[in-house]
Amino acid sequence: MATKAMLREQILAQLNKMDKATYEQRSQAIAEQLFQEAIWQNATTIGITIARFPEIxxxxxxxxxxxxxxxxxxxxxxxxxxxxxxxxxEDGDELCKKALGLYEPLESAPVLPKTKIDLLIVPGVLFRTDGYRIGFGGGFYDRYLEDYQGGTLSLCYPEQITTAFKPEPHDLPVQKLVIENNLK
Known part of the structure; x- marks a missing residue:
């Protein structure tokens, strides 16, 4: 069985071949699917990243x-x-570019306790249909999810679905996957 690092590298290489127009179209289609989900509609507070290509x-x-x-x-x-x-x-807030090219909030922005976040949209690179995921390798979300009680979901392309890895004891699954064109 391939290592997580090898699997991560393979799928990212594949996704990086996507052209900008296709990327934008596919991202929008997945967003529209998300907006139909009850978990989205019922959430008043969400946690989400500022994605970078090829993430949705x-x-x-x-x-x-x-x-x-x-x-x-x-x-x-x-x-x-x-x-x-x-x-x-909030709309208009300034962001700072941090390690790995991620855009993050300024330290002056208020911290939102875990208990106040209704829905966490968890990024990932590869996913199993049972919600286990391979992230970008830092383990940040697995640590954060340990005592998080709200709803969790991940957005993904069909080619990100795999059975090629087994979860490790510290891995925590998301509750729902919103997979492109997988309308239920």
């Missing part, structure tokens, strides 16, 4: 959350401790 784009999702009156929070990571916390992100 999140800017349209964030804008829709604001339009729907939801509170949006984005993660601030702490590389030394491999931990993160979510800070409120």
């Amino acid at each position: 784009a999140t800017q349209a999702i964030i804008k829709r959350a604001w339009q729907d009156g939801k509170i949006v929070s984005i993660p601030e990571t702490h590389n030394k401790t491999k931990t993160m916390q979510f800070r409120v992100y």
Whole structure:
């Protein structure tokens, strides 16, 4: 069985071949599917990342959350401790570019406690249909999810679904996958 690092590298190489127009179209289709989900509709506060290519784009999702009156929070990571916390992100807020090219909130943005986040949209590279995922390798989300009680889901392309890995004891699954064109 291939290692997580090998699997991660293979799927990212495949996704990186996508052209910009296709990427935007596919991201929008997945966002539209998300908006139909009860877990999205019922959430008043969401946690979400500012995605980078080839991750499914999140800017349209964030804008829709604001339009729907939801509170949006984005993660601030702490590389030394491999931990993160979510800070409120409002329209027009400035972001700073951090390690690995991630855009994160400024330290002046209010921290949102885990107990106040209804829905966490968890990024990933590969997914099993039971919700287990291979992330980007830092373990930030597995640590954060340990005592998180709200709803969790991940957005993914069909080619990100695999059976090629077994979860490790520290891995925590998301409750739902929103898979492109997998309308239920």
